[in-house]
Amino acid sequence: MNELLTSAQMRAIEQAAFDSGQATGLELMERAGQGVIEAMFEALPDLAKAKAKALILCGPGNNGGDGFVIARLLHEMGWQVSCFLYGDPGRLQPDAKANHDRWGEIGAVVPFADWHVRERWGGAVPVEQPPSLIVDSLFGTGLTRPLARDLDEALRNLASCLPEGKAWRVAVDAPSGLCMDSGRPLDPENDGELPSRQDLTVSFHRLKRGHMLGDGPEWCGRVAVADIGLNQPALRAARPALREQLSDMVQLAEPDKRQLRKGGEDYPGAHKYDYGHAVVLSGGPGRTGAARLAARAALRVGAGLVTLAAPAPAMSECASQLTAVMLTRCNGAPDLGTLLEDERLNALCLGPGLGVSAATRDLVLTALGSRRRCVLDADALTAFAERPQALFAHLHSGVVLTPHAGEFARLFPDIWARFIACPEQGPAISKIEAAQEAAARAGCILLFKGQDTVIVEPGGRVVVHAACYERAAPWLATAGAGDVLAGMIAGLMARGFWPVGAAETAAWLHAEAAISFGPGLIAEDLAEELPAVLRASGV
């Protein structure tokens, strides 16, 4: 259940279910409607107390069909229900049409031309009793373009007549206007500001990428997944074509708890060198803090030994602040080369506080030449902004780049420009495609940071760590948090994690530490919170 689907993958699964006789469209639509009802009363318990009037906004596709099912089921529960249709009832697909007609036996369907939103709910004394629930079943996975101007205007009018807090808002599969593959609003006219935020969005079968990426979480409010009875493993096993379509399935990040453990069957009687020796390169005097944060995190995450390699003028500053982390002198690339003659030094971290300079470039190229597993972060990336190709030519599969948005833009300006251009049609390019293209160009693992962190192995695994919903970690937006993440990745690689696994586990632990610590968090706290997080995770 940790998968994030594209709209096309969801359609392929549904089609396979129809073709194999696992379910009919009508059955799925009924379960979808039922699933929304169950999910919303569970997630929004106050809704049951507000039992009164619901407004169901139905669209021209099957998302609208789900809306008609929800209308009927709410009516059966005693709700007063109004159904509005954006679209021509004569052009509805058979399943949506069947549910439209079933609802028609119960109540009216108000066509879009007769919505007159302001007249109904906007006056000082509304003509109609305002609803306590608004269900958005206009568009779901079939959205391909921005909402038409007249519909967009009607929805904005509705949002101003019934602002947040006046009525519960529940979206079926997606807030209409949001691209489900990217989490980006298809809304160039309004700079990506959709007409309204939802209190809850109910997805079917699995989450879609757009629920977790980009602005998706902001517009979805909360998410729930309704089981509509699709047996994906059985469908996948029986249908090679589906297997092919699902082969690039994106997963939500999970920590590798087995490998995080020390001792036990996997490492009986282990020595500290069995857990590797990470080296973190430090900047000069007054600029050592970032590297010290990274080094401490590498040690806390379980590297057997961690050495901070600092230039001579910064040695006393570092020595006065380090205990378990060791210290060695490194005045530049030749010193690093000498240091790396010791084969036991098996993972490196370069970038935090290193400075944007030719000396940094030389250190990076020496590190890459040693073929050690290596994290390149911050200044180690920015130092190559003028000539990214000079970096890419030396990268290898043991390297993890950890750019934030600004660093990504400097290294991959063309990909960045395409990524941020306001999308006018769907599916819009997502952070996943942007990261995949960048990783393929760079030839190494890329961890593209953000609230929606995307980790990509060229031609391989794609993992998303989304710090949203119940895993929101707003206190992670603090100076030095990125340095800690880089150190954690280096520490895990020293322990023997594959680079992509190290990035995935570190991204999860990093957010978990922030969630566990809570308000007031600063970067120093992250490493100190790791023992509690590891213990709570059963490590």
Ligand SMILES: NC(=O)C1=CN([C@@H]2O[C@H](COP(=O)(O)OP(=O)(O)OC[C@H]3O[C@@H](n4cnc5c(N)ncnc54)[C@H](OP(=O)(O)O)[C@@H]3O)[C@@H](O)[C@H]2O)[C@@H](O)CC1
């Ligand atoms: N398949 C199943 O069995 C199940 C599906 N389920 C449900 O179905 C949903 C997917 O249904 P869907 O494929 O019909 O797409 P949907 O999102 O309703 O809308 C597409 C329609 O809108 C149109 N259109 C697109 N953009 C537009 C715009 N901006 N402005 C105006 N029109 C626009 C587009 O037609 P077009 O004009 O592009 O030809 C098309 O007619 C899914 O999210 C889930 O809720 C569940 O019941 C489980 C079982």
Ligand SMILES: [K+]
């Ligand atoms: K919707």
